[in-house]
Amino acid sequence: MTTRRVRTSLAASASPSVSASPSVSATPSVSASPSVFAFSLSLAALASAALVASAGPAGATGNATGGRLQWGECPAAVKPVEGQRCAGLSVPLDHADPNGPRIELAVSRLASTRPEARRGTLLVIPGGPGSSGVQRLAQKGAALAKETGGAYDLVAFDPRGVGGSTKARCGLAEQDRWMVTLRSWPGDDGSIGANVERARRIADACARDGGPMLRGLTTANQVRDMELLRLALGEEKLSAWATSYGTYVAARYAQEHSGRTDRWVLDSSADPDPRRVAYGWLADMAKGAEDRFPDFAAWASHPDRAAEGLRLADTPEAVRALVLDLAARLDRAPRATAVPGAPLTGAAFRQALQVALYSDGAFRGFARLAAQALDPRGVPVLPPELSGAMPDEAAAVTVGVICNDVDWPRSVPAYSRAVAADRVRHPLTGGMPVNITPCAFWKGGAVEKPVRLTDEGPSNILMIQNLRDPSTPHSSGLQMRKALGDRARMVSVDRGGHGVYLVSAGGAGNACGDRTVTRFLVTGERPATDIRC
Known part of the structure; x- marks a missing residue:
């Protein structure tokens, strides 16, 4: 069955992306990083954050005017796959004030090359907070298009504050924007005094320099932006x-x-x-x-590591002891590095x-x-x-x-107290997941109250989860399932x-899981009960 397209006027997009506030900037910037505090930290996205300078929406030749997305060339920094096109979508900075200041979102599409097979649009929703949907489409679009056989136009967007979309800034000092300082690792003795000072300093800077753009960075607004994107695409329904x-964003939308x-x-x-939400996500990393x-x-x-000089010990238990002992030694006597x-x-x-645990491919490093x-004698x-250091815009969106x-x-x-207990319970993460963050000193608190997800709605959701996920443990996924x-x-x-479907085009993923998701997306067939692959 083909999803019916509807023609909808998107009055909110009739004007260009112009802000009445100086805090709203549409200048190009470095692509935002995955979240330092929450849970998306893929190595590919990290590389994108650190190395790719992504042009703003104006870098694409298309934009949204009068409710239509005008597709054009993607900025070179996106490294688009063949057929990938880009546009800009104008949305309100504050959805409660649709006639007020506006911002732009970078949008990208990989259209189906088989019109006869097309059934609708599938939205690729990135993680983070802080990951780029446009970059993810460039990285995964070709594999996803092949898997789904042209059943969908594939669409993604950079959430506000990210990549080619309008940015926020906090004006943070460079020393506060390194991952190892922006994340609250306790002192070598478990003390958190330095973390408290830094958290307060970051919160103060964001309150001083962030303005309405920073306060507009919320999951609720990303959901609202998604709905405006659906209207601009002219789709009655979206798949995702x-x-x-991004699963929390998607569940909120649903x-x-x-x-x-x-x-x-x-x-x-x-x-x-x-x-x-958020606080518990970070704690779950332990x-x-x-x-x-x-x-x-x-x-x-494993003996196979010996030839490369990477066999750290003879048994898994000895590897754990070595890693914990080496971390403690580095606490006492840090080593100079090549940087x-x-x-x-x-x-x-x-x-x-913690980063290496996200992917088997990172074990070697x-x-x-x-x-x-x-x-x-090593360096x-x-x-x-x-x-x-992370770019200021990246730090701003993740915080x-x-x-x-x-x-x-x-x-x-x-x-x-939480850090002291967690260091004993989970020594691999040293108390960081439960430590203080700038949110403890955030001016104005939450913008809106979080919502409780329920079982009300159509039965059209398929979840997939690794049993051993370093960021979103299987036990946490079960809570979403419940x-x-x-x-x-x-x-x-x-x-x-971390991440299951199409995790590797080289076949390092899970064939059973991939087949199950692909079958659902293409045919609508879903397991009658929860299953294990």
Whole structure:
């Protein structure tokens, strides 16, 4: 059955992207990073954040006028796949004031090359907060188009604050924009005094310099922007493939616009309980690391690693002991690295491990870093994400969304107690996941109250989740599954890493999981019950 297209006037897009406020900027900037505090941290997206300068919406030759998206060339920095086109969509800065200041969102499409097979539009929703949908379409679009056989036009957009869309700024000092400082790693003795000072300083800077644009960075606004995009596309309904934080965005959309959803895939979900949104996501990273680390330990103790000098120990248990001991030694005596002024501290080493757990392909790099740190004559080479400061715009969006979405605990002593307990319970993450963040000092608190997801709506959602996910643990995905009730079915995949569907074009993913998702997207067939692959 083909989804019927409708012609809808999008009055909100009739004017160009112009703001009456100086805090709204449409200048090109570096593509925003995945979230430092929440849970999307794919290596591909990190590389995009660190290395790709993405032109703003004006860099594309298309834009949205009178409700129609005018597709044109994509900026070169996007590195588009063949057939990928770009446009800009004008939306209100404040949806409660549709005639007020406007911002632009970068939008991209990979149209179906088989009109006879086309059944509608599938929205690719990135993670984060802070990941680029346009970049994700460039990275995954060709594989997704092949899998779905031309059944969809594939569309993605950069959420406000990200990539080619209008940016926010906090004016943060460079030393506060390194991942290892923006994330709240406690001191080597577990103290959080330096974290408290930095969190307060970042919150003050964002309150001073962020303005309405920063306060507009919310999940609720991303959902509203998605609905305007649907109207601009002229689609009665959308299908979607959402990943990581994007699953929360997608679930919120399905809650508020259930009649506009067709086939909905949630890949790597977190607990949507309003009491745990953002704060709970970060805390879950501690359990996620414990769930996932045995995969790395088995890899790093396998005899096959010996030839490369990457066999860290003879048994998985010994690998764990070595990693924890090395982190403690680096706490006491950091090592100089190939990056001047960026030593390999215990916190940096733990952060490198946390990133490496996202993908089997990153194991080798972390094992090499450990081997270099163990060699008295070695010079450790930091991974790219730890080798420089994030752009201010990237830091602003990663902080802004999670602090605007929900009120965080504000008691400093409570954070200190939580860190002390978590360091004992989950030593691999050293207390970072429960430590204080700028949200504890956020001026004005949450912009809107978070919503509770329910089981009301069509039964058209397919979830897929790895059993050993370092960022969104399987147990957290089960909470999303519980909230959605009979609206959803869940595919649990016996593998590790963050992100499941089409995780690797080279075949390193899970064939059973891929087949199940593809079948659902193409035919609508979904397992009758939850299954395990």
